[in-house]
Amino acid sequence: ELKVEQNPLFLSMQEGKNYTIYCNYSTTSDRLYWYRQDPGKSLESLFVLLSNGAVKQEGRLMASLDTKARLSTLHITAAVHDLSATYFCAVDIFKLVFGAGTILRVKS
């Protein structure tokens, strides 16, 4: 059974700081996705990572995938309040298996 673990589960950070969210998974897959969810809202796709070594960047967020280590990271650079949300990684084994989510609060 595939397990997907995110850490930390809760992250409170100051504006302007950098931080990384980690997503570990337990079985072979070379497809991983990151989603953002605002409170009371649906999921918005952020990044699609399709191969070992894939790196995608959008604004202050950068995601990477290491399939050998079964690890993806979501790096936040110079955080701003608008990035406050819950971030999920999901591993694709023809069905998506989600991590528990990381609640990010950026304090101004």
Added chain:
Amino acid sequence: NAGVTQTPKFQVLKTGQSMTLQCAQDMNHNSMYWYRQDPGMGLRLIYYSASEGTTDKGEVPNGYNVSRLNKREFSLRLESAAPSQTSVYFCASSVTLATYEQYFGPGTRLTVT
């Protein structure tokens, strides 16, 4: 182009009542999915439909049934609601089962008392 739509947005049921959650997509996608989201647990797959006419169980199918009515519509039925089914339910669709991106509906918040 509305994407994925779900009805209702909110629902309160008493234990033992039944109801159907509706989902429709207008993107001509072949595959559709139902998830539930509980605090601290991410999303868990209830049922999915790889294509019109097929449905399969996901991770947590007990207490639910689904119908793929046509290519556009995929409904989720609770025959006898239980408090453990209090959750937020999301429908999603993708071009095919092996396609890289799923698109999510706005969700249905269900409370069973």
